[in-house]
Amino acid sequence: xxxxxxxxxxxxxxxxxxxxxxxxxxxxxxxxxxxxxxxxxxxxxxxxxxxxxxxxxxxxxxxxxxxxxxxxxxxxxxxxxxxxxxxxxxxxxxxxxxxxxxxxxxxxxxxxxxxxxxxxxxxxxxxxxxxxxxxxxxxxxxxxxxxxxxxxxxxxxxxxxxxxxxxxxxxxxxxxxxxxxxxxxxxxxxxxxxxxxxxxxxxx
Numbered sequence: 001x002x003x004x005x006x007x008x009x010x011x012x013x014x015x016x017x018x019x020x021x022x023x024x025x026x027x028x029x030x031x032x033x034x035x036x037x038x039x040x041x042x043x044x045x046x047x048x049x050x051x052x053x054x055x056x057x058x059x060x061x062x063x064x065x066x067x068x069x070x071x072x073x074x075x076x077x078x079x080x081x082x083x084x085x086x087x088x089x090x091x092x093x094x095x096x097x098x099x100x101x102x103x104x105x106x107x108x109x110x111x112x113x114x115x116x117x118x119x120x121x122x123x124x125x126x127x128x129x130x131x132x133x134x135x136x137x138x139x140x141x142x143x144x145x146x147x148x149x150x151x152x153x154x155x156x157x158x159x160x161x162x163x164x165x166x167x168x169x170x171x172x173x174x175x176x177x178x179x180x181x182x183x184x185x186x187x188x189x190x191x192x193x194x195x196x197x198x199x200x201x202x203x204x
Contacts, residue, residue: 014163028062099135
């Protein structure tokens with residue numbers, strides 16, 4: 001079992017981080033929350049990990065905080081919710097918010113996430129009702145490996161649109177949402193703020 005990886009961050013994109021470990025570049029799939037908090041390469045990082053082994057592939061997933069990984073574990077325990085969909089939920093709904101949404105049985109908020117749908121949202125609320133309190137309690141602590149990051153000012157609309165496209169939105173949807181977010185927040189808005197605002201717009 002791979003619990004965590006540590007080393008220079010070689011590359012990062014929305015949904016993926018490559019970390020050098022023992023001379024190898026390990027590719028980890030990540031939620032948007034992790035991407036937003038990662039420092040610029042080649043900074044050294046520590047990512048908590050989950051390895052999922054299937055017949056056709058071995059997939060490694062990376063998280064900046066224990067709360068993100070716990071949310072991933074909780075979501076993938078639900079029937080017909082795989083790793084990709086779990087990352088989508090964490091990316092659209094910060095783990096701190098996820099516990100509250102489950103606790104409040106907020107069907108509308110959950111079903112508005114791209115790729116979820118009403119039936120899957122209902123299944124999540126039913127199967128995870130008893131685990132909501134744990135996620136809410138975990139969100140009260142830092143839960144991370146002492147990592148800090150930051151993106152700096154957004155360099156282009158394309159960077160934000162690409163991040164949204166990696167979550168499953170079309171290029172047109174992504175660009176429109178980013179334009180609206182920048183109009184609301186101002187041209188100097190930070191990338192994390194732009195993406196969060198764009199996700200809210202896309203959920204309307």
